[in-house]
Amino acid sequence: MDNNYEYDKIDLDGPAFRLVRLHQGDCGDLSCDLFQAVLHQRDEIIPYEALSYTWGPTGGHHSLVVNDRKMSITANLYLALKSLRYPHSDRILWIDAVCINQSNVKERNHQVAQMSHIYKQASRVIFFLGNATFTTDAFMLFMQLRWRKIWAVAHEKTQALDDVPRQGLKSLLSRPWFRRVWILQEVANAKSAIVCCGNFAIAANIFAIAPIIFGIDPSVHCQSVIDIMPGPWR
Template identity: 55%
Template sequence: MEQYSYEPLDLGRPAIRLLCLHRGGNESEITCNLFQAELHQRHDTVSYEALSYTWGSADLTESIVIDCFFMNVTLNLYGILQQLRYQDEDRILWIDAVCIDQENKKERGHQVEQMSEIYKEAHRVVFWLGPGTFETDVLMESLQLLQSEIEKHNYRSWLPEDDDWKKLYNGVVYESF
């Protein structure tokens, strides 16, 4: 299998590439396709999620398949793609390391200039902080419980220093554990 080669972006427009991460299980190879889209096209915008993460060591790589060609990605990104991949549907993502031709300095500069818009127009921004631990799982579960409890109250009128926040937090934390 040959290495993936980028098709040029129209740098005179707010063009970007998006990655379609194909559905699959944890054991199957990661397959994707890249396609071009344009920012600021409200009527014709493709919904996507932007990924924010730490690249990790460039020396440790794995291969993914893009449009029937291989691309080396960092071991960190490979693990993230395994975790983010849905089993039953494809997922559209913007990932800087893959969606930008990192070897093309002109394109890289063009894309960096657009990054705030790329993140702003994303349907959701996914922050990858690393694999979960017991502690992070407990934290995330607590935050979810706190969120669902907050929605039962008229919290929009609360000031940050109001004791209602502390009472709500303590109630959630002590009831759950």
């Protein structure tokens, strides 16, 4: 991935890693600061969220301004950052494609080796499923508004539920995110997580019971991912 940004060296003899401070805003260019931190220093490290997403095709024309220098990023990451950027406050994130110098093999291997610790130490993991559609928005909104009545709904006939959010859930379960090799590690190490699609987000433990509510049987692989999402049903 070509970029104009030049990474500072990182200490490869210890648990060093980088974090992104995504600048606030609701329009204009995406920008951030990239700074170094050290794992396992829980009393000193700034709380951060770790992003779990699908890279998608490379070679796009999207860019992120990092420390006043441009970095090329994939369309999927650009979409994720647009959705996750807060309008009035900065957000601290760990993002593999930005925080790791992908052109430095030694650094990449060092960071991959401690990736489970990065996800485990994150205050929250963001499962970003991609772009929103009318049906996925309907599903996410349904779960946001009605989760407190979830068990009452579960005892009703599923046919009584609106078919639009059901189609939205089916669409989300077919997303490439569920088929990524690294998903099981990222999900299993999350102590807390949210599921995001477009501009909507719901707690992972609420998402995990959605197939029961809508009477949907996910594929074996999807169900294995759902089963280890953080929450009382893990």
